[in-house]
Amino acid sequence: MLLRVALLFAVLASAAVVDTAWLSRLPLYGAPDILLLAVLSVGLRRGLDAGTLMGGVAGYLRDLIGGSPMGLHTLSYLLVGAAAGAASPLVDLHQRAMPAAAALVGTALLAVLIAGAVLVTGVAPVRWPVFLYAAAVAAILNALLAGPVDRLMRWIDRLAQRRYEGRMIGHRVPR
């Protein structure tokens, strides 16, 4: 269990650093969000608890490293992770298009949550045209990257599962 937590935390930390150090500098007026894709992958495959925790930690790291007001992304990612976990029993994980579809829906939900949190708390002005354009670009890029990130997360899951086989009974683990 500790290995799984450590691996997931390392993945999230790496994703947060890559997001802020590299992907945010792409000249695309909108950047892909690997953190979100990792949260969606874990939430959809491992359920509500894992999705919520994964989202909370991912959002916290995003707030921490990205420099946004603490709690903004924590709350948003946490709710997206919880939503992915709650939707877990309803989706067919063997569909090839599932990661891309989940990325599109998840990105839209995250954008709505962040915009709502910003509006409610007034931590920043919302420039709607820029915000919507960036969200649309991010949704497309996330949909393109969702497949590879999902495969990476499954590989990490299998790596941890091999070490702790037997303890994982009761969890939904894909092949």
Add this chain to the structure above:
Amino acid sequence: MKRRLAAVGILAVAAFALLTSQARLPERRTVGPIGGQILSVLGPVQVALARAGDSVARIWRLYAEIGQLRVENRRLREDVERLSEEVTRLREQAQATQRLERLLAFRQQTPGRAIGARVIGRDSSQWFSVITVDRGSRDGVRRNAPVVSGEGLVGRVLTVTPTTAQVLLIADPRSAIGVVLQQSREAVVVEGTGTGELRLKYASRSREIARGELLVTSGMAGVFPRGLPVGSIAAVVREQGAVYQEATVRPAANLNHLEEVLILIDARPDR
């Protein structure tokens, strides 16, 4: 399930509380001790990644610049070629303008009517010196009409068609012109040699001929008006026992590079 949803709700409320507490702070951000520890660990990684990203971006920019430089280099080469052609054309125009200005000045000094003509052909053999111009009998050109350039006498019209005329240059071996030495006013004859230079004949030995002395048409043969520059003395030949002295004359006009000439339509030799 309800308990799990409640846990999610509690976490969400906690996150919202964290956000609202941050929103109330003047700087709107406090990471706390745990956040500080995480940041201190991830900070160097982020710096290293950012530097690596910068390096990649620099290499990419360099690569892109090389491509742009290639395109720009090609465009500049095309510009250079185009401008070189333009310079050549303008230089040609400038030289033509200078020649025409000299012709115009010469024309104003020349009696009678004169028309400008462009050289459109040249005898290709090395024996004769004949050019063809784009003016003929329709323009009033007649046989034996004198032809001059901005520098001096070129020759006379040999044959005429309605639209063109052939001009026998003074360097042609068939050409002989009556001239006078400008300083001594001695009348002599200048013949063509076919080599581009002229031969002065029948000059009295009683007088020294100086190199560089000018020769002008005498106007006595009935073909050329008086006073047209013909050439200058290049070298004097004084053979022992000869009755006359001879000399080599360099034509005043550049007969090898004629492009525009003046044809004197009704020049009067006696003027």
